[in-house]
Amino acid sequence: MNANINDSYELQEVLGFLNNIFSSSLRSLEGFFESSLTEILLLTGGSCGFISIWDPQSRAYKLKYAPKEFSQECPCQISLEESEQSFIGSIKNAVLSADLQSGGLDLSFIFGSSKLLPRSAIVAPLRFQGKNFGTLAVVSQKENAFSQGKLELLDLTAKVLSVFIENYNQAQENRNRIQQMKTLIDSSRQINSFLFADEAVKSVVHSAKELLNLDKVMVFLLEDNRLLPFEFQEGKQTRMLVKLGEIFNTALREIMEQRKPFIYTNVPRDFLKEYSLSGVALLPLLYQEKKLGFLTILLPEKRTLLPEELMVAQSLANQCAVALMNARLFAETQQKADEFSSLFEVAQSLTGSLQAEEIVSKVLDSAQRLVRADESVIFEIVPGSDEMRCLAALSPYEEQFKSSVIKVGEGITGWVARTGVGENLPEAELDPRVKHLDGTPVEEESLISVPLKIKEEIIGVMTIYRLGRRPFSENDFRLITIFSSFAASAIYNARLFQNISEMAITDYLTGLYNYRYFFRRLEEELAYAQRHDQKLVLVYLDLNQFKKYNDLYGHREGDKVLAKFAKVLKENVRLSDVVFRYGGEEFVIILPSTDAPEAEQIIERLNHKISEGFPPDLQVPISASIGCAVFPTDATDGETLLRIADSRMYSQKDYKKTLSV
Secondary structure, eight states, X not given: OOHHHHHHSOXXXXXXHHHHHHTSOOSSHHHHHHHHHHHHHHHHOOSEEEEEEXXXXXXXXXXXXXXXXXXXXXXXXXXXXXXXXXXXXXXXXXXXXXXXXXXSOOOHHHHTTXXXXXXXXXXXXXXXXXXXXXXXXXXXXXXXXXXXXXXXXXXXXXXXXXXXXXHHHHHHHHHHHHHHHHHHHHHHHHHHHOOSHHHHHHHHHHHHHHHHTOSOEEEEEEETTEEEESSOOSTHHHHHHHHHHHHHHHTHHHHHTOOSOEEEOOOOHHHHHHTTEEEEEEEEEEETTEEEEEEEEEEETTOOOOHHHHHHHHHHHHHHHHHHHHHHXXXXXXXXXXXXXXXXXXXXXXXXXXXXXXXXXHHHHHHHHHHTOSEEEEEEEOTTSSEEEEXXXXXXXXXXXXXXXXXXXXXXXXXXHHHOOOEEETTGGGOTTOOOOTTSOOOOEEEEEEEEEETTEEEEEEEEEEESSXXXXXXXXXXXXXXXXXXXXXXXXXXXXXXXXXXHHBOTTTOSBOHHHHHHHHHHHHHHHHHTXXXXXXXXXXXXXXXXXXXXXXXXXXXXXXXXHHHHHHHTSOTTOEEEEEETTEEEEEEETOOHHHHHHHHHHHHHHHHHHSOTTOSSOOEEEEEEEEETTTOSSHXXXXXXXHHHHHHHHHTTOOEXX
């Protein structure tokens, strides 16, 4: 300290000034600045004082004023471009200006719009060991308000402030690093504990936002040679991600060459302006030599990433890459386990039921879940024809599927049935072979269609659908092909079971249902009639003199008569009526939802058709005795109904009320 200070102030006053600064609230930089400005104004007699501090993140000078009220009229921050035109960014030594109006320091960019018109000022740089932190200044509305001693006092205060700022910054940096390391360690543990990619990515994004104090952090992954956002968010964020993805993919090769964190500079200005951004930081997601994508940080206006922040972000990006690869490996393992589980489940279902529709519905459900499909359907070829009918469908349009009939060769289903070659169509609605299903909307979809084969015979086609542009992979195609073999086996086994079952309940000679099935079916029809308060008629028929006919013409000719008689009955009843061969030359017909007058009309028609069906000149005329009973008028149980109908039929024989043919 030189003599000028001693001339103006007592040494004790100067020491008291410094003591007042350091005994004030030093817990924060703000408190230190406020104490310093207040004390310096008291000693210098200035009207206003301010401190400008360079903020590397926002690349601007932040200003602190005394008195506080003055800050309402002046800016709180000055950008780099503005400060380059002023003294703030260039002053190296303490300066005193006795008359601002006659030239010298230009402070108009700070005080130009305020009521205060400064006439003199003293300014000192805040510098320490070559680092420039900012500027300390005091102004007055009077000319020649400050002496050389006050200038030296301000310069001394600036040096004290600079030392404090450096120490504070170092301490704050150490605290930040400790906190960052703690957060990185915690996030690393958390990220590595996740088994699914979405959980890991969300954790990385959350940690990056917390560590960098930024709110627009996301992950773009490389898929099918395109950078796509890992997860869409609603509203404006979604549109922003779509636009950003388009920007990245226009220069994909250039971007993918980068293997270190960088600020992408080719972002269009209109995009930055629309979302109030200053730039976009890209941090590669690297796993060994494989690049998976980028951790993407959108920087708001007047914000950049410092080198140490880039290091933190890249550390998170590296953790994200490892977590993504672990999640993919886990997903592949899980998929294999799901495949085996689904195959085992379907294999078990084949032994649990012999109903084709029930089994193939289980096959479709398992296949849909495994390949994440939206709809599915199985068409079977009707035996002995070129028609295909829907056997089972898992779709909102199940009724439309089940009411449609497809010819072999028609549409993609018919094409696969004819060629025996499966198809994987990523844009199915554009394929000329695809036929639109009536009653359903035309929309974007992907499909897999595969033939159902037993040995070399094609018995149907299975088709799996995804809505939208979500193509199936080759692995999906492989799985659906495997599932098609289960569906084919289900249909084949069900048909075989149906044939065996029909043989067990069918009379081999006439093709009618037999004695065994009659009683089961009668109980079912009676139960239905009772539930719905309906009538039912049981008709009993017997061929007259049939033994005599056999004796005269032989049993082979007698069998022909029985077969022909059965055909006449079956062709001349309603679809809802059921005809049975009860035994020998006896037949029974169940007429559901029928009363006595309706039954009489049906019996008359049968008599007429029987008379037309056989030659009139036989030596032993074929005649039929017929009796009937009505539920619930005559009886309410099957055994009694049968007995009454049988009794009435024999009454006809006794009184010879038969119709001669």
